[in-house]
Amino acid sequence: MTAAPSGSPDTDSIPLPLESQQTSFRARLSVATSDPVLRALLASTFISKLGRGVFLAVTVLFFTLILGLSAVQIALVLTISGGVGVATSALGGHLADRMSARRLTLAFGIVEGLALGAYAFTSDFVSVLLVACLVTAASQAGSATRSAVIARGLVGRARVGGRAAMHTATNISIAVGSAIAAVPLLIGTDAAFRITLALAGLTAALGSLPLLRLPERVDAPKIEPSSERADAASTGVSPYRDRRYLALTALSALFGLQFGLADIGLPLWIVGSTDAPAALVAALLILNTVIVIAFQIPLSRGTHDVRKAGRAMAIAGALMVAACGAYALSGAGPVAFAIALLVVAMIGHSFAEVLSTAGSWGLSFELADVRRAGAYQGVFTMAFSVSSLIAPFALIVAVSNGPWGWAVLAAVFAASAFGVWLIARRAAAHPRHGDPSAANTLEP
Incomplete structure (x- = not known):
């Protein structure tokens, strides 16, 4: 078996589910959700990406039809906010080795959701750009800390299995969210778009709450003061x-x-x-x-x-x-x-x-x-x-x-x-x- 990360007992982790083709789907699902790390991550992913799915389906139309942004302005928003996300990806991973990955992932998820909802209150290019930078910063930092949670909280084949299950849940949730977004798109009014964005952001933020159940093993092991000068052999x-x-x-x-x-x-x-x-x-x-x-x-x-x-x-x-x-x-x-x-x-x-x-x-x-x-x-x-x-x-x-x-x-x-x-x-x-x-x- 793969050695567990330091401070993470092997008995708290399970192998990747779905290993036996003879096992029923219900039994495999039961195995998948028996691990507290994967269970919390899957619940969080499904709820938060539901809100994301709604947002992705309406955002460009909101920018163009409601706010009147040009194609060039939308491109600038995506490019500048993407650059911010590049920096916060590395920052999130760095912090996950020094602070609680559980709390960081929770915090970034809540901030991302609330920022998504803040699009409902934007009115021009500048406000959209500021909100987009905050959304992308929190999203990319949260992605890095979530990966650190998986790396420490799951072992061996369970890591890839967990990512695969989360990726599947993401696709399902975004598809459902996109279908829900058809309602405001059919209505087509300013109020319909803004209410939908606010609710989508709130849903994404609420999707972080299952992360409160993550066990402590997903956090980096604490470095004792006496070992602060430890070299690469230990750090x-x-x-x-x-x-x-x-x-x-x-x-x-x-x-x-x-x-x-x-x-x-x-x-x-x-x-x-x-x-x-x-x-x-x-x-x-x-x-x-x-x-x-x-x-x-x-x-x-x-x-x-x-x-x-x-x-x-x-x-x-x-x-x-x-x-x-x-x-x-x-x-x-x-x-x-x-x-x-x-x-x-x-x-x-x-x-x-x-x-x-x-x-x-x-x-x-x-x-x-x-x-x-x-x-x-x-x-x-x-x-x-x-x-x-x-x-x-x-x-x-x-x-x-x-x-x-x-x-x-x-x-x-x-x-x-x-x-x-x-x-x-x-x-x-x-x-x-x-x-x-x-x-x-x-x-x-």
């Missing part, structure tokens, strides 16, 4: 000096451009370069959501193992290369041909998303120095914040250049996936002191 290596982890983080974040491809690049490609109907965009996003919900948990099984995580990334890379090829070809034929290729490409793209997230989760936990869990997860979260920041510009440029742009994207996905696979292979052959994987040799 761990800084992630900024861990070249292997920095390379893993950069390559994983580069592959993470595939998230923006579905939301940003693909809609522009379908509308501007294919004969497929614009309505297909919504259908493809629904297909993506269904695949993620159905397969994230089962396909994440085993990716706590470094070698398996690396193989998952390699397969994801091959699928993304094939998907990019199909997306490119969809612009060269009639409607039926384009629709067929786009559907096939989205299926491959969706499975690549599932496998790449499972692989990157496993490696981000197993190759981190467990003694600096918060700092490592903060760096990993920060890299994906940077990826999200550059994705709109990079993907718009790529899809605007037709087949050549898709070829470049395919090369990027192939190179980043191969790099991650290579890192995983070498790490499995030469585990280092402080890696959770180094204590994993006895685990089946």
Whole structure:
């Protein structure tokens, strides 16, 4: 079994649920919710992301139809607030190694929810920008501290399983929240939008309350005054000096451009370069959501193992290369041909998303120095914040250049996936002191 983080008794953790295909769904669900850490995180995720789903469905229309913001102003809001989120990702992880991760995660979640609700009281570009910066700052810092909670509170395969379960709950909640948002969208009045945003923010804030039940084992072990001058042998290596982890983080974040491809690049490609109907965009996003919900948990099984995580990334890379090829070809034929290729490409793209997230989760936990869990997860979260920041510009440029742009994207996905696979292979052959994987040799 993987050694538990310092101060976290093994008896308080459980292995990843869903290990036996013969076990009934109800029994597996019971196992999943028997661990207090995972139970609290799942409850919090489901409630808070419900509010997020409502917010995501109405926010852009609120900015344009109600507040009258231009496309340039909305782009500035997203870019500036995204830059703030990059900084707070690292800060959140740093604080999680020095303060209570439980309290930090709770606090950031409440602040994020209340800030979301504050959009209901905005009236111009400046107020929207200030609220957006607060929302993103709390969201990214909370993401880093939540990852630190998982790293310390769960063990081995349960870490990836917990992330997979939370990712599934997120997709379900956002889908339900988006459906609820149809009501204010149909009404279309100023009051309907503002009341909806306020209620969505309140729901997101209330979603943090289950985190009050997190056990103490998710907090970093306290450093005694007499050990303040302890060196890296006891306090761990800084992630900024861990070249292997920095390379893993950069390559994983580069592959993470595939998230923006579905939301940003693909809609522009379908509308501007294919004969497929614009309505297909919504259908493809629904297909993506269904695949993620159905397969994230089962396909994440085993990716706590470094070698398996690396193989998952390699397969994801091959699928993304094939998907990019199909997306490119969809612009060269009639409607039926384009629709067929786009559907096939989205299926491959969706499975690549599932496998790449499972692989990157496993490696981000197993190759981190467990003694600096918060700092490592903060760096990993920060890299994906940077990826999200550059994705709109990079993907718009790529899809605007037709087949050549898709070829470049395919090369990027192939190179980043191969790099991650290579890192995983070498790490499995030469585990280092402080890696959770180094204590994993006895685990089946």
